[in-house]
Amino acid sequence: MLVKYVNAQGVALPEIMFWRQAVSLPLLLGWVFATGQTAQLRSQRRKAHAMRSVMGTIGMVTLFGAQILLPLAVATVLGFTTPLFAVILTALVLKDRVGLWRWAAVVLGFAGVLVIAQPGSAGAMHLPPLGAAAGLLTGLLVAIISLQIRDLTRTETPLSVVFYFALFSTMILAPLLPFFATAHSAQVWGIILVLGVIGTAAQMLLTAALRYGAAASVLVMDYTTLVWTTLYGWLVFDQLPPSHTWLGAPLIVAAGLVIAWREHIKLRRLQAVEQTPPA
Incomplete structure (x- = not known):
């Protein structure tokens, strides 16, 4: 909601992304030094962090782009395609066996996407094609990033995962800042600061959830996002999703x-199987 709001105030997407990440760095470093947890930032996997940061930065482009171009609830629903892409990646990349139930779920989910996007019909005019594409691509990228995070958290702390993502992505985005940065009012700067603080807290919680919680449980909790984005879209932007969204969602x-x-x-x-004693 804050991303969509500050963009409406004239802040360009690359600048939003830069400050979203840059604000995280002093917050995380302040927390580390205040609590004496500097050891949590030690890492032997800087290359893996860098790769996760590249994918995460691209993911921010599609995620924030979808939120800006689409009603918040629609962007959220399209982001729920992450489990569908996760099943496909599991089958194609990890070579894991995927049963009939999960393949049927993938088909059902993408049928819902078609209902929402309504390609080739007048209803599609409600959804900008670029926004719909960004929403779907977000689902794919988040599935890939989730695999990267789960791999990293085998050896890295949630704090280090979030810190190195903020560090590397800020470095990636910094060269774009001179081309997109503009002057802002004190109110807009305040909202940008709040965006960075909330984004940092959310990233820490998500990373911890993926490390300590079952993926299925995290997924179910994520569906509450739809309630909040629908509410924010209505109260803040006076914008409700098209009626066919409620058929596809x-x-x-x-x-x-x-x-x-x-x-x-x-x-x-x-x-x-693991708990069964050997014969």
Whole structure:
């Protein structure tokens, strides 16, 4: 909501992204030195952090772009395609066996996307094609980034994952700042500062959730985002999603829940096997 709001006040997307990340650095460093946790920033995997930062920066472009171009609720629903892409990546990249239930969920979810986007119909005029593409690409990129984060958190602390993402992405975005930065009022600067603070806290919580919580549980909790973005879109921007969004959204959410259910069953089976004593 804050990204969409400051953009409406004339702040360009590259500048929003830069300050979103740059504000994180003093906050994280202040916390580290105040609590004496400097050891948490030690890392032997700087290259992996850099790769995650590149993907994360691209992901911010599509995520924030979708939020700016689309009603907030629509951008959120398209972002719920992450579990669908995660299933596809699991099958194609990790060579994991994907059963009928999860493939059926993928088909159901993308059917929901077609209902929302309505390609080739008059309803599609409600959704800018670039915004819809950014929303779908966000789903794919978040799936990839989630795999990167889960890999990093095997050896890295949530604090180091967030810190190095802020550091490397700020370095990536800094060269763009002279071309996009403009003068702002004190109110807009204040909102930009709040955006950075809230974004840092959210990134810490998400990273910790992916490390300590089951992926299925994290996914289910993420669906509450739709309630908040619908509310913000209505109260702040006087903007509600097109009616066909409410037809497609349940299909995407249902697909995600089916995938979460099957992942939960798979995890329980693996745990049962691991706990079975040898004969």
